[in-house]
Amino acid sequence: AAGQDISHWFDETTGDIRVEMSQLTNSQKYYTPHGRFVHIPPPMPHTSWFTSFARPWWKDNKYEVGHLTTKTRQIRVINTLTSQEEVIEVCSEETMMEILQRYLKYNAHAASYTWKYNGSNLNMEQTLDENDIKDEDEIFYQLQVDSETFRQAILLYFNDDLTEL
Numbered sequence: 001a002a003g004q005d006i007s008h009w010f011d012e013t014t015g016d017i018r019v020e021m022s023q024l025t026n027s028q029k030y031y032t033p034h035g036r037f038v039h040i041p042p043p044m045p046h047t048s049w050f051t052s053f054a055r056p057w058w059k060d061n062k063y064e065v066g067h068l069t070t071k072t073r074q075i076r077v078i079n080t081l082t083s084q085e086e087v088i089e090v091c092s093e094e095t096m097m098e099i100l101q102r103y104l105k106y107n108a109h110a111a112s113y114t115w116k117y118n119g120s121n122l123n124m125e126q127t128l129d130e131n132d133i134k135d136e137d138e139i140f141y142q143l144q145v146d147s148e149t150f151r152q153a154i155l156l157y158f159n160d161d162l163t164e165l
Contacts, residue, residue: 069093073135076153077103096124113156
């Protein structure tokens with residue numbers, strides 16, 4: 001399982017390893033379909049089982065490397081000044097400011113632009129959904145329409161903030 005997603009090993013509500021009933025002891029045991037791993041007790045009591053660790057690795061924050069997004073989606077970002085278009089995959093939890101930060105690799109002056117969708121200025125502290133840019137992937141899937149053809153576009157309008165009076 002090295003390098004692979006193991007989130008299916010965990011109970012979503014408790015954050016602990018999933019449990020099942022042991023047919024041998026008729027008691028709960030950790031569900032480990034690929035065999036035991038670090039901090040998982042043996043199926044039967046054993047004198048060599050080392051129990052003096054403070055907390056199991058899956059409850060230790062130092063091993064946390066990130067958070068899984070509930071859903072990713074692709075958006076088009078179009079610079080109306082240059083007509084350049086980039087497709088960016090974003091997390092549903094990201095704010096527009098976080099998306100702007102990632103867009104800087106395409107346009108170092110992206111903060112000098114007004115970001116709009118359907119003619120309305122976007123609140124950069126809100127997510128796409130909070131800015132009323134709804135994720136339509138499921139609708140496209142149900143209608144058997146290619147979502148890449150109808151990607152939502154965010155338009156960038158240059159602010160001439162360097163004008164001298």
